[in-house]
Amino acid sequence: MTRFLLAASGVLVLAFLCLPALIVIPMSFSSANSLEFPPPGFSLRWYESFLGDPRWVAALKNSALIALVSSTIALLLGSLAAYGLVRGTFRGRALIEGVFIAPLVVPSVIIAVALYIFFARIGLLGSLPGLIIGHTVLGVPYVVLVMSVAIRSFDHRIEQVALSLGASTTTMFRRVLLPNMLPSVFAAWIFALIASFDEVIVTHFIAGPYDTVPKRMFNELVLQVNPTITAIATLLIALSVVAIGIVVLLLRRGGVKIQSLT
C-alpha cells in the first residue's frame, strides 16, 4: 500500500513538472481564438501570425544576432580561461573561478540593476553592444563549467608530447587539443546560445528600444493572453529539444558524462 502511494505521488509530481510543456504544444495548433483546451480543431494560424508579424520577426533577428555574438565571445574567452584554470598552478584559481561562475549564483535582477546603472553612466544603455555584453557575462559560467570538465578529462601528457615534438603552442591547440575538444566546444557554445536566447530579466532592464523574442513575449504576457505565444513557445520547445539532443550526443562523443555537469 505504501509502495503504491509512493509510486502514485511520484508519477503525479512528474506530471506536475512536465504538464506545462505538454499543454502548450497542442494549444499552438488550435484553431480557436481563445485558450480552449483541448483545441477544437487544427490550424497553423498562430504560426502564421508569428511569422507574419514584422515586430516578431525583428525581435527574432535581434535575438539571433545577440545570441550568436555573445555566445561566441563567451566561448572563445571562456575556453581559453578554462584551459588556464585547469592546467595552471598559479594562486587564486579558486577565487577567479568563483568570479566566472558568479553570474549563475547572483540573481539576474541584481546583475540587471547593476548593469543598468553602469551602462547609463557610460552610455551603453539601450544599445546593441550593451545587450551583447550583458548576455556574454551570463553565458560565461556555462562555457567555463563545460570546458573545465572537458579539459580536465583530457590527458595532459598528450599536449606535452606534441610540444616536445616541436609543435608551437598554437599548433598544439589547433591540431591536438581542439580536435579532441570539439564536441564539448559545441556543447558549451549551445549552452551559452540557449542561455542568451532565453534571457528575459537583464534584457528587460537594459534593452531600451531593442526587442528580443523573450522580452516581447514577457511584455505581451504581462498585458494580455495571446495564443500567438503558444506557437512561439512550441518553436522554442522544439529548439530546446534539438539543442538538448545535440548536446547529449556531443558530450557523449566527447567522453563527458552528463552527471558530472549537474
Place this chain on the structure above:
Amino acid sequence: MAMIRRMPAEFGYVLPLLLLMLALFILPIALMLARSVTQPEWTIEHYQDLIETSVYLRVLGRTLQIALITTVACALLGYPLAYWMRDLSPQRQVLAVALVVLPFWISILVRTYAWIVVLGNAGVVNRVLLDLGLVGAPVSFLYNELGVVIGTTNVLLPFLVLPLFAAMVRIDDRLMQAAESLGASRATVFRRVFFPLSLPALAAGSILVFILTFGFFITPAILGGGRVPMVANALDLLINQFARWETAAALSTVLLVVTLACFAMSRWIGARGATS
C-alpha cells in the same frame, strides 16, 4: 623551476576573461553597492528609506513568505519523488531523471504561460469545474499568491529533486538491511536510518530553492498579475518607472547579501553531508 616559469603563460589564458568579468560584472556590482551608500555623500539614508517605508518592508516580507512556502512545497513534493526514483530500475531511472531535467530546457516564460492555460479563469481546470457545475464562477487560482507559489514551485522543483536523488542513490542499502535484521520495522528504518542520512541533501536543496525564489521576477510578474510584487518586481519599478537608482541599489544590496549568505550556508551544509 619549470612550474614557476609556466605560471605566467597559463595566467595569460585566464587574463582576457578575467579582465572582461572584472570590468563588466564585478565593477558594475561594486559601483552599485557604492552608490547605495555614497549618494550624494557617505550616507545610510537609502537603507533607512527601505526600513521606514512600509511598501519595501511589505514587499520584503511577502518575498520571504513566498520563498518559505515554495521551499516547503518543493520539499514535500520533491522528497517522495526522489525517494520513489531511488528504487526504480536503471532504465526507468534514466527516464525519470530526463523528465525532471526536461523543464530546464524550456523557457521559463513558456512554463509560466502554460499555467495561464491550465489554471486561468478561462483555463482547463475552470472549464471542467464550471461544466460539471461544481462552481458557479471561475475559481481564482492565478493573480494572487497561490498562483505565484504554483509557478515558482513548478520551476524550482528540479533544483531540489536532482541533488536529493543523487544523495539518496549514494546511501548504502546495507545500512537499512542491517537495521532491519536487527529488528527495526520498515517505518523505524526510514525514520531513524534513511531520513537522517538524506537530511543534509534535503537541507542544501531547500536552501537553494529558497535563494532562487528570492530573486524571482518573471513568475510573480505574470502569474501574480502585478498584485503580488516581489523584491525583483519592486526593483523593476524603482529603476524603470520611478528612476530611484539609490533605493534600487540599496534593495539590491540587501538581496545580494541574503543570497550570498544562504548560498554559503548551503555549501557548508552540503560539504558536511558529503563528509559525514
